[in-house]
Amino acid sequence: MRPLIIIGNWKMNGNLASNEDWIKTVARGMESGMPSGRKFAVCPPFPYLAQCAALIKEYSLAFLSLGAQDASAFESGAYTGEVAASALKEMDCSYVIVGHSERRETHHEADELVAGKALQVLDSRMTPVICVGETADERNSGRAVEVVRGQVAKQLSVLQDRLADCLIAYEPVWAIGTGKVASAQVAQDMHRAIRLQLAEFDEDVASHVGILYGGSIKPDNAVELFAMPDIDGGLVGGASLNPQDFLAICKA
Numbered sequence: 001m002r003p004l005i006i007i008g009n010w011k012m013n014g015n016l017a018s019n020e021d022w023i024k025t026v027a028r029g030m031e032s033g034m035p036s037g038r039k040f041a042v043c044p045p046f047p048y049l050a051q052c053a054a055l056i057k058e059y060s061l062a063f064l065s066l067g068a069q070d071a072s073a074f075e076s077g078a079y080t081g082e083v084a085a086s087a088l089k090e091m092d093c094s095y096v097i098v099g100h101s102e103r104r105e106t107h108h109e110a111d112e113l114v115a116g117k118a119l120q121v122l123d124s125r126m127t128p129v130i131c132v133g134e135t136a137d138e139r140n141s142g143r144a145v146e147v148v149r150g151q152v153a154k155q156l157s158v159l160q161d162r163l164a165d166c167l168i169a170y171e172p173v174w175a176i177g178t179g180k181v182a183s184a185q186v187a188q189d190m191h192r193a194i195r196l197q198l199a200e201f202d203e204d205v206a207s208h209v210g211i212l213y214g215g216s217i218k219p220d221n222a223v224e225l226f227a228m229p230d231i232d233g234g235l236v237g238g239a240s241l242n243p244q245d246f247l248a249i250c251k252a
């Protein structure tokens, strides 16, 4: 069975003091145990990874893993401002988000680059969380499945069966930070379409890959989303900044 995985993406938020409060609150909330068969992670901005890694150790937060929000497609070298996957591994990261729609849009990241980043993450023995999703216009013109299939196909063509060691996050762009969550059925239908596409490539890969949903997840809609057969967890933005909301989603 695939575990349910809940990952908080802080995006460009947090500071030394609020990060410490967040970890302390989550440590207290997780002290009494967490639902079994689930995994939890948080992705702070790069400069806070070392601080969060140290706090996770200090509070013996065995339930919480660390992740990063991006990685370079290059191994090392003269790439000013880039962060190598190997450096993230040294900072205790287990997951790395790649191809988030905010990066695809503001940094013009294309599918090939996203796949290159995923390869670096895999080579450093971490799990890439590969984001895909359609815009409002693409959905309204009836092309949502076609667009997402196209994004997944590009990843498959580069990663092949290494995709079995990745997570896919379906994040419809129109649902990110808008409060407009995809209904559980709309999300399930897309997750099913992605899983069927993976099965066309390899049944084994399809049954292994966790497909997370992202876009306006809140404590009050998480239960219904996570109950869907092809939804294997969530990538949580805004609500993950509040430690109580993050805990409520983790326990949903």
Ligand SMILES: O=C(CO)COP(=O)(O)O
Pocket (backbone or CB within 6 Å): 009, 100, 171, 175, 176, 177, 178, 179, 214, 215, 216, 217, 235, 236, 237, 238, 239
């Ligand atoms: O982009 C997201 C997670 O990566 C989702 O963000 P929100 O949960 O704020 O909509």
